Amino acid sequence: GAVVSQHPSRVICKSGTSVKIECRSLDFQATTMFWYRQFPKQSLMLMATSNEGSKATYEQGVEKDKFLINHASLTLSTLTVTSAHPEDSSFYICSARDPRAGIYGYTFGSGTRLTVV
């Protein structure tokens, strides 16, 4: 089945620094990828939809300048958390839809646990 690779799986960074998270579709081309954030004991919250070759679409309340999304190719989307703050500590997950798999095609990366100290 479709595979989505996400790196790093775990990262600890200092306040004020930036962290980049990569999401790759390994065996299919993804024109659209989704970025989610999950706080402890809460559900996944969609942050933004990443569109290959164009600007990402952000959900209400998500700061575009803080969470930079780049989808430069059909197999790679990156999320950069800029000027990280302890409040940004969370579990970030990407998802991509394999168009070959129809409605079953949503596959998730393994997630990135970000801790800002």
Next chain:
Amino acid sequence: RKEVEQDPGPFNVPEGATVAFNCTYSNSASQSFFWYRQDCRKEPKLLMSVYSSGNEDGRFTAQLNRASQYISLLIRDSKLSDSATYLCVVTRYSSASKIIFGSGTRLSIRP
């Protein structure tokens, strides 16, 4: 009001019991429906799709009622390994295709 609503639980049931989860969605334009399972600190994984005609996979049965905008998941003969959070997921295919997650229902199976 959230677009997809679930009872957060937790449900704590003995091994072998039958347990049912419910989910409601508010957007009538929703087109596809799924149940995902998420283990602690892991990514969600697809458990099964949900159809109006019902969908059964072993001990798991999922049902969709479009008129009531209601989705259910039934787990029979529960196992210890069924302990997880079950997420109700709704998708829409439009100019802004989205996957909407419910808040999840936590299930704990005790020996």
